[in-house]
Amino acid sequence: SGLTLVATRKDAARHFGIAMQRHQIAKRYLAVVKGWPEWETLRIDQPLLRLGEVETSAVWLKQGVHANGSASITDCRVLSKHRHPDAGCVAIVEARPKTGRLHQIRVHLAWAGHPLMGDKIYLDGEDVYLRFIETGWTHELRKRVFLPRHALHAEALEFKDLEGTEHQVVSPMPMDLLGWMQKCRDSVGIGLQ
Numbered sequence: 001s002g003l004t005l006v007a008t009r010k011d012a013a014r015h016f017g018i019a020m021q022r023h024q025i026a027k028r029y030l031a032v033v034k035g036w037p038e039w040e041t042l043r044i045d046q047p048l049l050r051l052g053e054v055e056t057s058a059v060w061l062k063q064g065v066h067a068n069g070s071a072s073i074t075d076c077r078v079l080s081k082h083r084h085p086d087a088g089c090v091a092i093v094e095a096r097p098k099t100g101r102l103h104q105i106r107v108h109l110a111w112a113g114h115p116l117m118g119d120k121i122y123l124d125g126e127d128v129y130l131r132f133i134e135t136g137w138t139h140e141l142r143k144r145v146f147l148p149r150h151a152l153h154a155e156a157l158e159f160k161d162l163e164g165t166e167h168q169v170v171s172p173m174p175m176d177l178l179g180w181m182q183k184c185r186d187s188v189g190i191g192l193q
Helices: 010-021 104-111 126-135 139-145 175-181
Strands: 026-034 041-045 048-050 063-065 073-084 088-097 152-160 166-170 186-188
Touching (some): 041 104, 073 175
Antiparallel strands (some): 026 088, 026 152, 073 088, 152 166
């Protein structure tokens, strides 16, 4: 959920494409992850690759950390820690990708030991995704991944338009994730900002 920058003209598409290549568009995501990270901040600098290129994977799009992958960097910061009555320990992590690889935040956080809640590929094994494709959302899947979608929200974008005007756009966490988080019994650390 959250923000997406869409160009509606060729000149704007070119401008924003170049800005993305030059890392001139800042993106900030909120992720609800499994467990409590032991770190407050973490830079994940791990190359990513589609795993089907180097091993057997039942999910064609599944990405993973691999030495032959493309350079990928995500800066992470723990915003808060909570106890959820169904899912146990969860945390809200701010993720700022410095590169733009497929599934980058999802894979990096899973690699760091804290996959996204609701992630049908990286939280509890490929079979969750395959079962979801076959059956749709079920009570069994809810018990395994807890949410019908991965808990990643594009909260903020910072960019300059074609005239050089700076823009900062923010989208608050959506009601489905807020409602799920409000079930938490207690919190440790700071809350949502």
